[in-house]
Amino acid sequence: MSDKKERTEISSLGEFGLINKLKQHFTLEQKSSIKGIDDDAAIIQPHEGEQMVVSTDMLMENVHFDLAFHPLKHLGYKAVTCNISDIAAMNAIPTQITVALALSSRFSVEAIEELYQGIHKACQDYKVDLIGGDTTSSRSGLAICITAIGQAPAQRIVCRNTAQKGDVICVSGDLGGAYVGLQILNREKQVYQAAPLAQPKLDGYSYILERYLKPEARMDLVHELAALDIVPTSMIDISDGLSSELLHICKQSKLGAVIFEENIPLAAQTIETATNDLNMSVLTCALNGGDDYELLFTIKQSDYEKLKNHPDIHFIGYMREAESGVSLATRAGQNITINAQGWQHF
Amino acid sequence: MSDKKERTEISSLGEFGLINKLKQHFTLEQKSSIKGIDDDAAIIQPHEGEQMVVSTDMLMENVHFDLAFHPLKHLGYKAVTCNISDIAAMNAIPTQITVALALSSRFSVEAIEELYQGIHKACQDYKVDLIGGDTTSSRSGLAICITAIGQAPAQRIVCRNTAQKGDVICVSGDLGGAYVGLQILNREKQVYQAAPLAQPKLDGYSYILERYLKPEARMDLVHELAALDIVPTSMIDISDGLSSELLHICKQSKLGAVIFEENIPLAAQTIETATNDLNMSVLTCALNGGDDYELLFTIKQSDYEKLKNHPDIHFIGYMREAESGVSLATRAGQNITINAQGWQHF
Numbered sequence: 001m002s003d004k005k006e007r008t009e010i011s012s013l014g015e016f017g018l019i020n021k022l023k024q025h026f027t028l029e030q031k032s033s034i035k036g037i038d039d040d041a042a043i044i045q046p047h048e049g050e051q052m053v054v055s056t057d058m059l060m061e062n063v064h065f066d067l068a069f070h071p072l073k074h075l076g077y078k079a080v081t082c083n084i085s086d087i088a089a090m091n092a093i094p095t096q097i098t099v100a101l102a103l104s105s106r107f108s109v110e111a112i113e114e115l116y117q118g119i120h121k122a123c124q125d126y127k128v129d130l131i132g133g134d135t136t137s138s139r140s141g142l143a144i145c146i147t148a149i150g151q152a153p154a155q156r157i158v159c160r161n162t163a164q165k166g167d168v169i170c171v172s173g174d175l176g177g178a179y180v181g182l183q184i185l186n187r188e189k190q191v192y193q194a195a196p197l198a199q200p201k202l203d204g205y206s207y208i209l210e211r212y213l214k215p216e217a218r219m220d221l222v223h224e225l226a227a228l229d230i231v232p233t234s235m236i237d238i239s240d241g242l243s244s245e246l247l248h249i250c251k252q253s254k255l256g257a258v259i260f261e262e263n264i265p266l267a268a269q270t271i272e273t274a275t276n277d278l279n280m281s282v283l284t285c286a287l288n289g290g291d292d293y294e295l296l297f298t299i300k301q302s303d304y305e306k307l308k309n310h311p312d313i314h315f316i317g318y319m320r321e322a323e324s325g326v327s328l329a330t331r332a333g334q335n336i337t338i339n340a341q342g343w344q345h346f
Numbered sequence: 347m348s349d350k351k352e353r354t355e356i357s358s359l360g361e362f363g364l365i366n367k368l369k370q371h372f373t374l375e376q377k378s379s380i381k382g383i384d385d386d387a388a389i390i391q392p393h394e395g396e397q398m399v400v401s402t403d404m405l406m407e408n409v410h411f412d413l414a415f416h417p418l419k420h421l422g423y424k425a426v427t428c429n430i431s432d433i434a435a436m437n438a439i440p441t442q443i444t445v446a447l448a449l450s451s452r453f454s455v456e457a458i459e460e461l462y463q464g465i466h467k468a469c470q471d472y473k474v475d476l477i478g479g480d481t482t483s484s485r486s487g488l489a490i491c492i493t494a495i496g497q498a499p500a501q502r503i504v505c506r507n508t509a510q511k512g513d514v515i516c517v518s519g520d521l522g523g524a525y526v527g528l529q530i531l532n533r534e535k536q537v538y539q540a541a542p543l544a545q546p547k548l549d550g551y552s553y554i555l556e557r558y559l560k561p562e563a564r565m566d567l568v569h570e571l572a573a574l575d576i577v578p579t580s581m582i583d584i585s586d587g588l589s590s591e592l593l594h595i596c597k598q599s600k601l602g603a604v605i606f607e608e609n610i611p612l613a614a615q616t617i618e619t620a621t622n623d624l625n626m627s628v629l630t631c632a633l634n635g636g637d638d639y640e641l642l643f644t645i646k647q648s649d650y651e652k653l654k655n656h657p658d659i660h661f662i663g664y665m666r667e668a669e670s671g672v673s674l675a676t677r678a679g680q681n682i683t684i685n686a687q688g689w690q691h692f
Contacts, residue, residue: 034397035505038506038507038598039436039505039506039507040401040431040432040433040435040436040506040581040582040583041399041400041401041432041433041435041436041438041494041496042399042400042401043397043398043399043436043503044397044398044399044400045397045398045500046392046397046398051380051389051390051391051392052389052390052391052392052398053387053388053389053390054387054388054390054442054444054477054478054493054495055386055387055388055444055478056444056445056446056478056479056480056491056493057446057480058446058447058448058480058482058489058491060448060482060483060484060485060489061485062485063448063482063483063484063485064482085386086386086387087386087387089386089387090385090386090387090389092387096400098400098401098402098493099402100402100403100404100491101404102404102406102409102489131400132400132401132402133402134402134403134404134491136404136406136409136410137406137409138406138409138487138489139406139407139408139409139486139487140485140486140487141484141485141486143404143406143448143484143489143491145402145404145446145480145489145491147400147402147444147493148387149400150387154380154391157389159381159385160384160385160386161384161385235386236386237386252384
């Protein structure tokens with residue numbers, strides 16, 4: 001957070017001045033957005049015959065992000081991504097967001113503008129309108145709370161509790177990269193704190209750093225599945241690690257599952273960095289590391305043919321009866337019971 | 347925050363254990379609530395032919411509330427009230443809320459349950475469903491972010507920018523009480539800090555303390571106006587003080603206004619406490635004090651007859667052309683220009 005450049009104090013603008021400055025770049029593009037910022041509440045005209053989905057996430061400084069290495073613009077983008085990813089996981093199309101921010105006077109107007117640049121970029125990329133929120137002060141850290149709203153016909157909305165026995169378990173992208181990227185950032189932060197003149201060694205880590213700092217919600221896949229006329233039988237986004245999310249689907253669908261180690265998608269940089277730099281099991285990173293924002297979903301076996309050649313969807317296992325439990329079949333031929341090891345907030 | 351009673355650490359339950367414990371008292375009552383907590387997002391089936399309104403507010407410890415004197419149950423209730431009040435100000439019917447909480451380990455499970463008892467009571471009183479949210483940790487204070495959703499036919503939704511010249515300016519309830527109540531609470535906190543064995547002197551202040559600690563959103567009036575077939579020409583809730591809110595309506599409606607000091611509703615206890623205990627101008631408290639959550643609205647002159655005998659609606663002035671400005675006509679016959687003096691967060 002060292003902006004040596006211009007520094008305008010928030011107090012010189014006041015709350016309404018700040019809001020006016022920030023909102024000027026945001027316009028309403030969605031047909032369903034009738035009224036945005038400027039009133040007690042925003043107004044939405046729901047798409048005819050569609051249901052709405054709503055998700056809220058709160059991000060707290062030094063819990064969910066560290067401003068020592070998270071550029072504010074990327075943070076704004078990521079805060080939106082987390083929420084859009086929840087809408088994607090419902091197989092719905094995001095339409096609007098509200099953003100509530102609490103910040104202390106250590107933030108300059110320029111810093112907040114940077115944060116909003118990231119939010120604005122995300123609104124453009126995900127085609128959602130910023131329709132409201134709150135900007136207030138905090139005694140200490142930065143808090144960001146975003147609510148995302150999406151819409152879809154009822155028959156396309158996908159929950160976690162509707163997987164069926166025999167369904168194929170699919171995962172998009174690759175896993176564990178964000179977690180490994182975070183470990184590298186933490187390592188370099190410690191080096192910097194011990195020797196402030198040392199240059200951070202981040203060359204060669206660009207893929208995993210981007211996975212952590214600027215993840216993308218997989219709206220591309222939501223659109224592709226629609227184009228292929230596939231409705232997943234269940235879906236969840238991977239924010240807390242594959243193990244935890246798979247257990248949610250199993251518990252709520254009252255089923256067991258088996259996944260195969262050899263099928264879990266891993267990027268080369270994730271494998272190399274975990275193994276060589278961090279001396280960690282890359283499998284553990286993929287199972288238990290958070291922040292990937294990929295999609296975990298199940299499909300009917302009859303839909304497998306349509307998806308089997310998709311370059312970015314991986315078939316990692318299948319759903320089975322609850323009595324058989326939830327397990328990982330390793331390359332070595334062992335069966336390991338999967339326990340939740342996702343983020344422990346408390 | 348001295349709960350000497352039972353103390354269960356959040357860590358003993360974990361995030362999901364805590365959420366399971368808290369959610370058990372909440373059920374879905376609204377027909378439009380299809381799915382609540384338990385998935386990536388909640389699902390709402392919008393009322394046919396109606397628009398939706400959405401409002402988000404963030405409350406931060408030691409900025410918006412002080413746990414030294416704000417009981418957690420009342421705080422939970424008030425957090426919901428602030429948001430429902432925004433929905434009321436749109437002349438819409440609230441239907442759902444999401445609640446995002448960030449809290450540190452100094453909160454016990456019992457403390458959080460108390461907070462949720464207040465949220466639950468508010469959900470019952472305002473007939474809204476808690477459909478989702480987030481429970482996460484904070485490095486320092488408590489943060490509460492609530493998003494409220496409401497619905498109404500488009501022709502009944504009321505904005506701030508649609509007042510007309512000649513419209514009668516109405517205000518509900520009485521003003522300044524919450525602000526005066528807060529001053530008494532702050533005074534007694536200082537006494538307590540100086541002499542911890544001193545008993546707080548709160549007798550005789552119950553009305554104004556309740557105004558601050560447990561305000562009610564005026565949904566009763568939204569229903570009454572509908573029953574009388576009145577649609578206000580503009581409306582806003584009074585969260586930042588009458589001056590600030592009136593200026594919002596004037597600015598957005600591109601009009602001026604005059605209000606009369608003698609018509610501003612004040613409770614006897616507000617007047618006595620401001621004048622005798624605090625040596626403050628009660629008019630200043632009413633104009634600039636926040637947290638009243640009454641409604642400020644304008645009606646056509648032709649609707650005045652229907653409302654003139656209403657015991658809790660007060661007619662404080664009228665809208666006029668922008669060139670005449672926004673002013674207060676005092677009892678002494680002076681005209682004072684109204685400036686915004688609402689809460690300065692920064």
